[in-house]
Structures are given as structure tokens and as C-alpha cells.
Amino acid sequence: MKNLRRKNKRRPKPLLESDKKDAGVTKLTSRDDNELDWLRRRAMYASVVLIFFFAVIVSRLWYLQVQQGDKYRDLADSNRVRYLEVAAPRGNILDRFGREIVTNRPSFNVVWIREDNKINDEWLKKITNALDVEPGEILEKIRKMAHEPGHLPVRLAEDINWETVAHIENNRMNLPGIKIEVVPLRVYHYGNLASHLIGYLGEINKKELESAEPSLYRGGDLVGKMGLERLREKDLRGEKGRNYMEVNALGFEQRNLKGLEPLPGNDLRLTLDMELQKTAEDLMAVEDYAGAVVALEANSGRMLVLASAPALHLDEFVGGISHKAWKGMLENPHHPLVNKLVQGQYPPGSTFKAITAVAGLAEGVITPESVIYCPGHYRFGNRTYRCWKRGGHGAVNLKRALSESCDVYFYQVGQRLGVDRIAKYAKLFGLGKKTGIEMEHEKAGIVPTIAWKKKRYGKSWQEGETLSVAIGQGFDLVTPVQLALMTAALANGGTLYKPAIVEEVKDPDGHVIESFRPQILERLAGQGRTLKLVRDGLVEAVNGKRGTGKKASLKDMGIMVGGKTGTAQVVRLKQYMHLREEDIPYKYRDHALFISFAPAENPEIVVAVVVEHGLHGGSAAAPIAGAVLRKYFEIHPRETEVSAVVLFDELLVDASNSKADTNGNLKHEQTVMEN
Amino acid sequence: MLRFDRRLIHHFDWVMLLMLILISGMAMANLYSSTFNGESGVSPIFYKQLYLLVAGMIIVLLCISIDYQEFSTFGFILYVGVVLLLIYTNLFVSTVAGTQRWINLGFFRLQPSEPAKLILVLVLASCYSKTEVKGGYRLRDLIKPVGLTAVPFVLILIQPDLGTALMLGILFVSMTLFVKLRWTTIGILVGAGLTCVGIGWKFLLKDYQRRRIETFINPEGDPMNHGYQVMQSKIAVGSGQTFGKGFMEGTQGHLHFLPERHTDFAFSVWAEEWGFSGCLFFLGCYFFLMLWGIHISMTARDKFGVLLAYGLVMMIFWQAVINLFMIMGFLPVVGIPLPLFSYGGSSLMTTMVAIGIMMNIYMRRYQTS
Structure with a gap:
């Protein structure tokens, strides 16, 4: 400080001098002055260096921010933005009255986004504790996804309970990369009713994934595997949403960004009446029957009941079926995996006599008054064809032949017609070809002709075979749905409708985007009277004193039912001929069939029942048809x-x-x- | 106390002060954003830097009140002081993040390597201004300046703080090339320098330092570590585009993708939030401040003033260039802050003193010694 003061004291004078003269002009002495000037010039050069570097820096910034700005903006966004796909709620499936058959419930999955954090022992321990699983299980799931891009989540646990959800949410900060995904799961309000029709969901497989549009599915998604769930996948699936989140460098969510709401799938309203369906399936289950029940509106083709027994246990398919359950189904003698409605092919048995009768009348080989004598058997060539009634029916006309199901009568009608003329009418009633119903792996059944046999077996037709065909045995094969449609055509005056399952499809906003319109497959024209005569015979079969289908009668309700029983031989083996029916092994017993319509004067509903190995149509199948009809008329009073x-x-x-x-x-x- | 010269106020360096305030304002705004925490709000770091800035302003005033000529004499005392502090740091201070850099003074953690830069400029300016050599410096004339540089250089290198050590080297070269050298001297210096770099790479560099340089050459080869930092910084800068994401809106900074975002990478935050236009404005101010420093050097009344002002500008300039080059991906990650802009008390104080001295030189440009 002393020093300073001294200097300041000394200074005022020169300062004054410099005030007088400009510094630049101040002449200082010689070399010192030159060197100072030289240094000042150097300083000026330094400013050139500065400006050069300024230019370099600014141009680099220009390059990064303006030239490459978009690229880096994208990189910054991919740094911070993650998205999770939000599964769309699948469309609901309703019955004709809007009752819910299948809807969704939310289920919670635990997922891990791999690019958010690296896996380590501590993290693995925390997650296995939270989920209560073995580390190996988690690692296996991660390994499976190893070849998928890192932003796709790995599903570590599915359908976890509320406590686990809460636990994971509370420990979010300790579980980087872990997120809870909400996925809708199917709920079956009617249990296993109509299970073959509805079908089930399963994880998408590699083949399905490859053939689908890439944006629609990814590994682990649930898709329809069977039934309507599969056939109507496009309607039901909806569109996935996306949840965009901003995450920080550690992978923790910071906030939600604007996302894309999932679009729910379309709702299907079926033509089915679940109350009728329940009646049919309950009875089949109570009796432990295998078989099928079909009911439909006679004048539109709307299916009211589509039951294949035994039912599938749909709940076992939710989230993947176990090996054990699958094996059990495969080994079950009642074959629950087979959709008997369209995959079961049965000889129509006596139900086919209605077709033979129509053919006979229409072709003029018989009249309603034609009488044929039945001694209990019919000799043709060197063979004797038996009537089911050993003692014979005596003299029978059409009405009696139908109501008492006289075989001899129809042997003769068949013989008069020849097999090709029978086939012509069978085909007009929809037999022998696929109906086009919305079900998978539909079988066509068989309507034999001379040409068919030649083609199929390379053998010529034996006249005797026509007799078998005329009573629905031999080569004849039908599916329960065909049987029902045939009956409907019989009942409604000859129109064969395409079977319909879906009444309407509604989008999530309630707009109808598809609605049912009856479609006619075949029409038997000009045979109104013929059909009326046959129907009269069938009404007699249910209501007549000696009718075979009395167990389907609704006389107590004041309703006339028309029907025809059928008993289809599975095998004709000598060794079983003398056994009592109950002693024949299950798989060799006859199938029991029954077709029916009501009310007789103006049929509204048609019911067809097949009970596999049920022995007699009249005792096994007719009561079930009767119960369904009864239920129908309880719902729709006269x-x-x-x-x-x-x-x-x-x-x-x-x-x-x-x-x-x-x-x-x-x-x-x-x-x-x-x- | 002082008999204050009225003309000193008349010649006061308003330009430098204005630039200082402008740049500090931007720095504080940027620090506010880069340290703001969504949960706890304004960070205490911000307030700390604010107090230091106020203290720095007072120090600027103190700096301008003493004739800078005094620093020529003081310089060597300060030099001895800082060397002692560096020795103390190296011997007694516990290791922080693998290096020994800070002395804890309770209210302030002093990093002696920061003032060491300034003091080196001071003693070199003093040294070169005193010796007069006809026809340029010979090699033996440089023994003293080399020695003056080597002592703190080695002390800082073994901390280890390669960046600051290199900074001292760069300052030495800048100062030495500024004065008149013989061509033979330049040739020998360049040769020696290259040899040192070679030996240093092989034997002196720590593994992590070598890795930094290696990852700089191939940043994608090591995305999670140092290459990651450079990449994230480039993403931050580039994503700012022309007009930036807006104040407090930078995602790279606020979501912690950017490392060291309030210290070494502070300018990345600025670039992200204000874009090219903001960068241009800031750099305009910043380089104007430095050019003004060159102007001060050119108008200084004596050799010491010229050398000192020049040296101080170089001190700020090279740190800025290295920092900005690092941020833009031109250089590997070295711990060099952007003076006046990066958080850090020692750096701020050192830079404020430097600016104070420059203002001092400017105010006394008409005085004769």
C-alpha cells in the first residue's frame, strides 16, 4: 500500500501531459517504442487467429444445428421418447337379443423394455422377488426376444394380480425399464356355451405373424385360433393404440406425451338365442351325449342354436392351454375338439325318408294315396331288406309310412326312383355340399349317384344300394347343419337358405357396418303341395297314435310339431345283432337323429338333433328337440x-x-x- | 485510502463491463435451466454461482483499482503461493473422482490449478517484458520461462488433470510465440514438443486419459462412456436446430442425457435451448469480449500491459476453443470449462480477475510509467 501511494503521488504529472497529447501521437524513445509497436502488431495478428476460430466454430454449429438439425432432433427424440403399444379391446360377441356372450376384462402384464436399462443381478433379484418366479424363467423369456428390436417389450408375467401390480407400481424407481401393460382378456359370460362357434384366442404363431401385415401384430399378441374369433378376426381385433412416454437417461418415465388411443374391435351380434342354446347344451351335458343340436328360423336361415357336444372348456384356452388339458381332449371318446355341427358326418337314417317322399311325389312315382304293403321285409334280387318293424306295417300310405317310418314303403319308392333321382332332390335340399356356414373345416357330406360311385370306387351301382339310400343308409352322409337346413326347406315350402350366424356387425361408434340378409341357395319350385303332404306325414309322426317322434310333441301347449326320427346304423356286425342294445359297445351303437319344425301350419323354427350312438332317434334325440321347441314357444308365445x-x-x-x-x-x- | 484519479473513471472500460454483464446474464440463465430440477425447483448450485458472481464483480472493482504494473512485482509472490498450494493439494488432499484438485476452504472449494493459469500468464508477461533480447530470443533465454511453466505443469499433470496441464503448455506456447523468437529456437521447440507428446502418450498418460483420446477418434466404438458423452452433446447441440427448443425446454439436458451439463457441457444446454441463433448471439458477445481484450492489448501503454492483456485473452480464448470443440465433437472430452459460462467458482473467479486486469490495463492506457 505504501508503495502504491508513492507511485500515485509521482504520477499526476505525466498523466497531465498525456491529456494534452493523444497517446498515439506520443513520441516515446527509440527501441523500446519500436518493440512495443511490434508487439501491438502481433496482438493484431492474434485477433486474426481469434476471428478464424470464431468462423470455424460458427460454421461447425451451422453444420450441426442447421444442416444436420433434423437428424439430431430425431436422435434426441428417440433418446427421450418411448412407446408402448396399447392393445385394443376386442369386439364383443352378443346374442340376438344383445346379451353378452363374450366381452373383455383388463388384465395386467409385466413388461420390460430392454433398451432402457442393462440387466444385472440386483435388478434380476428385485424383479424375481416382485413376481415370485425363478430367475431362469425370466431369463428364458428375455432370451426368446433376443433377436427382436430393443424397444419391443419383453413380457415377463401375464395376468398378474392386483397386489403385484401395486407392488411394482410402488417400486417403480427400483425397477428401471419395467412397466405394467394393460391387456384385455376374454370373459365368457355363458361359460362354454356355443364354444365351437365362438372359438378361442391364442398367442399368434410364427406363420400367422409372417403372413399378417407387420403393423397389425407382433409376437405375443392374441389372435383368434378357432371359430368366430378366428373367422371374424378382422372385425374383432380393432386397432392398437400407442402410448408415448418421455423417459430420462435412466429409463424412468417423466411424463406421458400425446398418444394414440386404441380403437376397439367391432361388436358381433349373432343370430343365436343363448337361452335356447343353453337349453340344448344343458340337456346334452346332463345326458352326457356327444352330438349336435341345430335350431334355425325356418324362413331366413338365421341360426338359433348351434351346439356341438361335449363343449370345449374355453377358460382352459385363455392364456394358452396346458398340455394336460389338450391331451385329455384328444383322448376323450366324445371328441370335444371336433365341431360335430359341420365336421360330424352321419347317415341321415329315416330322416332322409322325407326327401325320398318328396322325390317320389314330385317325380310322380307315388301319390299320397298309393298303398304299399309292408310284410316286415322286402325282397330285392337275392337279398331280403328288412323293415325295422319285424311284424310289418301292413298296408301303408304316405302318411303312415312317414309317421311310422316304414322302411318297406321307401324301399319301393326308392327302387321306383332310382338313385340319381333321389340325389337330385337331396341336392336341392342342400345335402352333399358345403352349406357355407361360418365355421371351419366344414364337411360336404355324401349324396351318392351312379357317377359318384364310379368315380369314387370305380364300381358300377348296385340296384340294391338304392334301397339303402332311400332310407338314409348306405353311402348317405349328412352333417347336422345340413340336416337342419334340409328340414327348414321342407318346412318353408322349398327354399334352402344359407345358414347365418352373424346378425349384424357394429363398429365402436354403433354404426352398423354389416347386417344379415337372407341368402337363398336352392329353391324347389312348384312343389308346395308335395311338401305340405310330407309335412302332414311328419306332423303325424309326432302327434299320431303310433308316431315315432311323440317325445317332441307340444300338444299341451297347443302347438303342432312336425318331426322325423332317424336311427343311423354305425356298423352292421353279426356279433352284435343278438345283443341287447345296452350291451353293444358305445362306439358301435346306432346314432340317434331327429328333425322337427313348428308350428306345423306355419313353421317358424326348425330343430335338428344328432346324438352319437344314442340308439334311437325317438328316445334320445326327440326329447331334446322337444325341449328346445318348448323353450322357443315359451319365449315366443303363440x-x-x-x-x-x-x-x-x-x-x-x-x-x-x-x-x-x-x-x-x-x-x-x-x-x-x-x- | 486511495487518492482516486477522476480520469480513471473517465477512461473506465464500459465496453468490457457491458460484455461481462451480458455474458454472465446468459450464463446464469443457462445455469438456472441446466440445474433446475422438476421436483425441488431452483438448484442451490444456481444461488451459489450467483453469490460468486457478485463476489467476482467486487473483485473486478478491486482489480481495477490497483495499477496493473504492481502485478508485475506481485506476480512472483503469487506464483510461489500457487505452487505451494498445488504441492499441498497433491500431498494432502484426498482424492475426488480419481484426482486431487480441490482444497476445501469451507465456503468454497478452491481449485488451485485455475488461478495457476492466470498467475502463469502474469509471470510470463512479466518475464518477457523485462528481458530485452536483440534479434529474438535464443533457447537459453527461454530457460526461465520454461522453468516457470514446467513447475505448475508437472504438479497439475500428476494430480492428474491433463486438460489444465495442457492449458498451461498452450499458454506458454502462445506467450512465447508472441514475443520475438529466433527461427532456430522455434525449430528446436517444435521438435522437443513432438518428442514430449510421443513420450507422454506412451508413459505418462493414465489409462482413462488414453481411452478418452481413443474414443474421440472412434466415438461409436464406446457408446456408453466417453464417446457417449460426445455423442449426447452433439445430439443436444444439433437438435437445437435454428431457433432452439426454448428456455427450459431442452430434453437432452433436462432428461439427464447430457453429462456434466452445468459444468463442461453447459454450452450444449445453451445450444439445445436457443439453437443456432442463440449460439450466434452468445458467441458474438463472447468473441467481441476477447477481441476487445486484444484491442486493450494493442492500446496498452507498455510491453507488460500488451503481453498481459494478450496472455489473458489467450487464457480465455484457448479454454473456450477447447471447450467448444469438445462440445461440438472436434476434440476428446477434457475437463476444460467454458470461462464465464460453465459452473465453477475457481474458474469464474480466475476469469473475473483476468477481465478485471484487462479493464485495469485499458483504463491506464494513457498513463506513462
């Missing part, structure tokens, strides 16, 4: 009752109208008074 209700309603409407009138009059009066 017109006489209906009209009474309508009348009552009209009365009520009239009453309220008149009330409104009086009010109006009163008002009028008031305005008058004001005037």
Missing part, C-alpha cells in the same frame, strides 16, 4: 296370446291419447277465456 297382448296395449294407448285430448281441450278453453 299368436293368439300375442294378439291379445297387442290389443291390451292398444287399449292403453287409446286411453292415454284421450287423456292428451282432454288436456288439449282444456288449454284451448283457457285461451278462449283469455281472449
Whole structure:
């Protein structure tokens, strides 16, 4: 400080001098001055270096920020933005009255986004503790995804319970990269009803993944594997949403960015009546029957019941079926995996006699009054063809032949027609070819012709075989759905409708994007009377004294039912001929069939029942058809009752109208008074 | 106390002060953003730097009140002091992150290597201004300046703080090339320098230092470590595009993708949030400040003033260039801050003193010694 003060004291003088003269002009002495100037020049050069570097830096920034800016903006975004796919709720499946058959519930999966963090022992320990699983299980799941891109989540656990969800949410900070994914799972409100029709979901397989559009699915997604779930996959699946999140460098979510809402799948409203379906399936289950029940509207082709027994246990398919359950189904003698509605092919047995009768009448080989004598057997060539009634029916006309199911009568009709003419009518009733119903692996059945046999076996037709065909044995094979459609055509005057399962498809906003319209496959024209005659025979079969289908009668409800029993031989083996029916091994017992329609005068509903190895159509199949019909008429009371209700309603409407009138009059009066 | 000269106020360096305030303002805004935490709000780091900035302003005032000529004499005392501090640091200070750099003074953690830069400039300026050599310096004339540089250089290198050590070397070269050298001297120096680099690479560099340089050459080969830092910095800078993401809106910084975002990589945050236009404005101010320093050097009244102002500008300039080159991916990651902009008390104080001295030189440009 002393020093400073001294200098300051000394200084004022020169300062004054420099004030007078400009510094630049100040002449200082010689070399020192030159060197100072030289140094000052050097400083100026330094500024050139500075400006050079400034230019370099600015151009680099220009390059990074302006030239390459978009690229780096993308890189920054991919740094911070993650997305999780949000599964779309699958479309619901409803019955014809809008009752829910299949809907969704949310389920919670634990997923890990690999690019968010690296795996280490500590992390693995925490996650295995949280999920209560073995580390190996987790590692295996991660290994499976090793070849997929890192932003795709690895599913570590599926459908976890609420406590686990809460535990993981609470420990989010300790579990980097771990997220909870909400995925809708199927709920089956009617249990296993209509299980073959509905089908089930399963994890998408490699082949499906490769053939689908890449944006729609990724590994681990659930897709329809069977039934409507598979056939209507496009309608039901909806569109996935995306949840965008901002994450920090450690992979923790910071905030949600604007995402893409998932679009739910379309709802399917079926033509099915689940109450009828339940009636049919319950009875089949109670009796432990294998077989099929089909009911449909006679005049539209809308299917009301589509039951294949035994049912599939749909719940076992949710989240992947176990090996054990699968094996059990494969080994079950009742073959639950087979959809008997369209995959089961049965000889139609006596139910086919209705077709033979139509053919006979239409082709003029018989009249309703034609009488054929039945001694209990019929000799043709060197063989004797038996009637089921050993003692014979005696003289029978068409009505009796149908109601008592006389074989001899139809042997002769068949013989008169020849097999190709029978086939012509069978085909008009939809037999022998696929119906086009929305079910998988439908079988066509067989309607034999001379040409068919030649082609199939390379052998010529034996006349005797025509006799078997005429009573629905021999080569004849039908599916239960074909049987039902045939009956419907018989009942409605000859129109063969395409079977319909889906009444309408609605998008999530409630717009109908597809609705059912009846489609006609075949029409038997000009045979109204013929069909009426056959129907009369079938009505007699249910309601007549000696009818074979009496167990389907609804006489107590005042409703006339028409029906035909059928008993289809599975094998004709000598060794079983003398056994009592109950002693024949299950798989060699006859199939029991029954077709029916009601009300007889104006059929609305048709029911066909096949009970595999059920022995007799009249005792096994007819009661089930009867129960379904009974249920139907409980739900849809007869017109006489209906009209009474309508009348009552009209009365009520009239009453309220008149009330409104009086009010109006009163008002009028008031305005008058004001005037 | 002082008899204050009225004309000193008349000649006061308003330009430098204005630039200082502008740059500090931007630095504080940037620090606010880069240390802001979504949960706890404004970071204490911000307030700490704010207090230091105020203290720095006072130090600037102190610096301008003493004739800079005094530093010529003080310089050597300060030099001895800083060398002692460096020795103390190396011997007694516990290791932080693998290096020994800071002395804890309770309220402030002093990093003696920061003032060492300034003091080296001071003693070199003093040294070169005193010796007069006809026809340029010979090699033996450089023994003293080399010795003055070598002592802190080695002490800092063994901390180890390669960046700052190299900084001292660069300052020595800048200062020495500034004065008149013989061509033979330049040739010998260049040869010796290259040999040192070769030997240093082989024997002196620590593994992590070597790796940094290697990853700089091939950054994608090591994405999670040092290459990662450079890559993230480039992404931050580039993603700022022309107009930036907006104040406090930088994702690279706020989501912690950017390492050291308030210290060495502070400018990346600025570049991300303000874009090319913001960078241009900042760098305009920044380089204007340095050019103004050159102007001070050119108008200084004596050799010491010229050398000192020049040296101080070089000190700021080279740190800035190295830092910015690192941020833009031109150089490997070395721990060199951007003076006045990066968080760090020692660096801030050192730079403020440097600016104070420059203002001092400017104010006294008309005085004769």
C-alpha cells in the first residue's frame, strides 16, 4: 500500500501531459517504442487467429444445428421418447337379443423394455422377488426376444394380480425399464356355451405373424385360433393404440406425451338365442351325449342354436392351454375338439325318408294315396331288406309310412326312383355340399349317384344300394347343419337358405357396418303341395297314435310339431345283432337323429338333433328337440296370446291419447277465456 | 485510502463491463435451466454461482483499482503461493473422482490449478517484458520461462488433470510465440514438443486419459462412456436446430442425457435451448469480449500491459476453443470449462480477475510509467 501511494503521488504529472497529447501521437524513445509497436502488431495478428476460430466454430454449429438439425432432433427424440403399444379391446360377441356372450376384462402384464436399462443381478433379484418366479424363467423369456428390436417389450408375467401390480407400481424407481401393460382378456359370460362357434384366442404363431401385415401384430399378441374369433378376426381385433412416454437417461418415465388411443374391435351380434342354446347344451351335458343340436328360423336361415357336444372348456384356452388339458381332449371318446355341427358326418337314417317322399311325389312315382304293403321285409334280387318293424306295417300310405317310418314303403319308392333321382332332390335340399356356414373345416357330406360311385370306387351301382339310400343308409352322409337346413326347406315350402350366424356387425361408434340378409341357395319350385303332404306325414309322426317322434310333441301347449326320427346304423356286425342294445359297445351303437319344425301350419323354427350312438332317434334325440321347441314357444308365445297382448296395449294407448285430448281441450278453453 | 484519479473513471472500460454483464446474464440463465430440477425447483448450485458472481464483480472493482504494473512485482509472490498450494493439494488432499484438485476452504472449494493459469500468464508477461533480447530470443533465454511453466505443469499433470496441464503448455506456447523468437529456437521447440507428446502418450498418460483420446477418434466404438458423452452433446447441440427448443425446454439436458451439463457441457444446454441463433448471439458477445481484450492489448501503454492483456485473452480464448470443440465433437472430452459460462467458482473467479486486469490495463492506457 505504501508503495502504491508513492507511485500515485509521482504520477499526476505525466498523466497531465498525456491529456494534452493523444497517446498515439506520443513520441516515446527509440527501441523500446519500436518493440512495443511490434508487439501491438502481433496482438493484431492474434485477433486474426481469434476471428478464424470464431468462423470455424460458427460454421461447425451451422453444420450441426442447421444442416444436420433434423437428424439430431430425431436422435434426441428417440433418446427421450418411448412407446408402448396399447392393445385394443376386442369386439364383443352378443346374442340376438344383445346379451353378452363374450366381452373383455383388463388384465395386467409385466413388461420390460430392454433398451432402457442393462440387466444385472440386483435388478434380476428385485424383479424375481416382485413376481415370485425363478430367475431362469425370466431369463428364458428375455432370451426368446433376443433377436427382436430393443424397444419391443419383453413380457415377463401375464395376468398378474392386483397386489403385484401395486407392488411394482410402488417400486417403480427400483425397477428401471419395467412397466405394467394393460391387456384385455376374454370373459365368457355363458361359460362354454356355443364354444365351437365362438372359438378361442391364442398367442399368434410364427406363420400367422409372417403372413399378417407387420403393423397389425407382433409376437405375443392374441389372435383368434378357432371359430368366430378366428373367422371374424378382422372385425374383432380393432386397432392398437400407442402410448408415448418421455423417459430420462435412466429409463424412468417423466411424463406421458400425446398418444394414440386404441380403437376397439367391432361388436358381433349373432343370430343365436343363448337361452335356447343353453337349453340344448344343458340337456346334452346332463345326458352326457356327444352330438349336435341345430335350431334355425325356418324362413331366413338365421341360426338359433348351434351346439356341438361335449363343449370345449374355453377358460382352459385363455392364456394358452396346458398340455394336460389338450391331451385329455384328444383322448376323450366324445371328441370335444371336433365341431360335430359341420365336421360330424352321419347317415341321415329315416330322416332322409322325407326327401325320398318328396322325390317320389314330385317325380310322380307315388301319390299320397298309393298303398304299399309292408310284410316286415322286402325282397330285392337275392337279398331280403328288412323293415325295422319285424311284424310289418301292413298296408301303408304316405302318411303312415312317414309317421311310422316304414322302411318297406321307401324301399319301393326308392327302387321306383332310382338313385340319381333321389340325389337330385337331396341336392336341392342342400345335402352333399358345403352349406357355407361360418365355421371351419366344414364337411360336404355324401349324396351318392351312379357317377359318384364310379368315380369314387370305380364300381358300377348296385340296384340294391338304392334301397339303402332311400332310407338314409348306405353311402348317405349328412352333417347336422345340413340336416337342419334340409328340414327348414321342407318346412318353408322349398327354399334352402344359407345358414347365418352373424346378425349384424357394429363398429365402436354403433354404426352398423354389416347386417344379415337372407341368402337363398336352392329353391324347389312348384312343389308346395308335395311338401305340405310330407309335412302332414311328419306332423303325424309326432302327434299320431303310433308316431315315432311323440317325445317332441307340444300338444299341451297347443302347438303342432312336425318331426322325423332317424336311427343311423354305425356298423352292421353279426356279433352284435343278438345283443341287447345296452350291451353293444358305445362306439358301435346306432346314432340317434331327429328333425322337427313348428308350428306345423306355419313353421317358424326348425330343430335338428344328432346324438352319437344314442340308439334311437325317438328316445334320445326327440326329447331334446322337444325341449328346445318348448323353450322357443315359451319365449315366443303363440299368436293368439300375442294378439291379445297387442290389443291390451292398444287399449292403453287409446286411453292415454284421450287423456292428451282432454288436456288439449282444456288449454284451448283457457285461451278462449283469455281472449 | 486511495487518492482516486477522476480520469480513471473517465477512461473506465464500459465496453468490457457491458460484455461481462451480458455474458454472465446468459450464463446464469443457462445455469438456472441446466440445474433446475422438476421436483425441488431452483438448484442451490444456481444461488451459489450467483453469490460468486457478485463476489467476482467486487473483485473486478478491486482489480481495477490497483495499477496493473504492481502485478508485475506481485506476480512472483503469487506464483510461489500457487505452487505451494498445488504441492499441498497433491500431498494432502484426498482424492475426488480419481484426482486431487480441490482444497476445501469451507465456503468454497478452491481449485488451485485455475488461478495457476492466470498467475502463469502474469509471470510470463512479466518475464518477457523485462528481458530485452536483440534479434529474438535464443533457447537459453527461454530457460526461465520454461522453468516457470514446467513447475505448475508437472504438479497439475500428476494430480492428474491433463486438460489444465495442457492449458498451461498452450499458454506458454502462445506467450512465447508472441514475443520475438529466433527461427532456430522455434525449430528446436517444435521438435522437443513432438518428442514430449510421443513420450507422454506412451508413459505418462493414465489409462482413462488414453481411452478418452481413443474414443474421440472412434466415438461409436464406446457408446456408453466417453464417446457417449460426445455423442449426447452433439445430439443436444444439433437438435437445437435454428431457433432452439426454448428456455427450459431442452430434453437432452433436462432428461439427464447430457453429462456434466452445468459444468463442461453447459454450452450444449445453451445450444439445445436457443439453437443456432442463440449460439450466434452468445458467441458474438463472447468473441467481441476477447477481441476487445486484444484491442486493450494493442492500446496498452507498455510491453507488460500488451503481453498481459494478450496472455489473458489467450487464457480465455484457448479454454473456450477447447471447450467448444469438445462440445461440438472436434476434440476428446477434457475437463476444460467454458470461462464465464460453465459452473465453477475457481474458474469464474480466475476469469473475473483476468477481465478485471484487462479493464485495469485499458483504463491506464494513457498513463506513462
